[in-house]
Amino acid sequence: MPKIVDAGARRQEVVEAVFRIIASDGLERASLREVADEAGLAVGSVRHYFASSDELLVHSFAVVIDRIAGRLEEAFAVVESLESGSAEHDAAVLTLLGQFLPLDEELAVDACVWMAFRHAARIRPVLEQEAARSHRAVAAVVGRLVMRLMPDGGSGQDRLVTEAERLLATLDGLCMHALLQPEWMTAEVCRDVLTAHLDTLVALPSNR
């Protein structure tokens, strides 16, 4: 029998190289040669684990989606375990929403990669399916969160989707600004914006 290598671990190493390249040089620089160099391998080796450049990128997209979705589910479980309205509950909600933002090094890389792939998916059909999955996964968590936070528990289907989309848009917008204009967008501003949004969600205006 042949040389035994943990294929899954090798693939993961290559994916990590892809992440580093996208975060520092953008998706268009994530070529097979660049990735191989970054991973300390030869092009042929990378191609042994990924049949083509497309498969490598699609798999990388899937991995970053799973990482983000996993963090969200984990943080949402914490929120659900706490009493609604308590101070710990509110803090856990902020922690959950913070998982979208590039607040530390690891989150920043994931946010970069996530954004890059989602925008690339507008053009590249191979990424379309994963982009849809990404959207569904995140929208599901945000929808459940809004249902939990809204005073009437989200009665009124259309009102619920509006508020879910409103929170989702704010999150993506904050993430974008934090990535593209970090000098104008500190972590403090992010937190202030999020708490302000949550206030508007809980204390809904009565004129509607």
Next chain:
Amino acid sequence: MPKIVDAGARRQEVVEAVFRIIASDGLERASLREVADEAGLAVGSVRHYFASSDELLVHSFAVVIDRIAGRLEEAFAVVESLESGSAEHDAAVLTLLGQFLPLDEELAVDACVWMAFRHAARIRPVLEQEAARSHRAVAAVVGRLVMRLMPDGGSGQDRLVTEAERLLATLDGLCMHALLQPEWMTAEVCRDVLTAHLDTLVALPSNR
């Protein structure tokens, strides 16, 4: 004397070709050869009006910024001309905010191009300066709008920047979703989210 051609108009035609390519195939496909084909010219001709590929892209970025900023200033002038609180005023505000979103063909192209360049500017230093100008121009209009809409006229500097950033993030997030997930994001949802946000801006919660 030589053959006389309106150089400005020719440059504009090339820029429009760049826009169409970015909107349909993405920024990475906006090469000199593709642009020349789309504009019905030869590569050498395009290079006669733009010294390099970088100059073409930077100029295209500048044009789309000017177009968007122009629309915003125009729409903001309408808002300022109307009595605060009137129904026409509210409609004008919605029209202003709608300038960010891909609600028709022309707006969609501009939004695509704008997004593409802003994200590319994270990596490409040549685009950095225009990206900063873009951010300043848009933030200025949104800041003035928030100052006008907030009940206390925006007293409290930090509160004002928080609300301005909150609106800006929501707008960019909506624009992103409308571009990337058009099947989930109809014009109606956009309008609902914007009106919901405006309600939260006017009727601020009292517990702060």
Next chain:
DNA sequence: ATCTTTTTAGCACAAACGTGCTTGAACCGT
């Protein structure tokens, strides 16, 4: 020690890219 299969590495080709440079074509003022 030898065989077999996985792993790693590399070559070669076509395509596309930006750019320096050259060559006609077009046209206005004289």
Next chain:
DNA sequence: ACGGTTCAAGCACGTTTGTGCTAAAAAGAT
């Protein structure tokens, strides 16, 4: 009619890209 300047077009070179294919190296099973 002619000359000089601008516009339009294209060639050529060096890089970079993805991919098909080949071949050496490595290591467990016999």
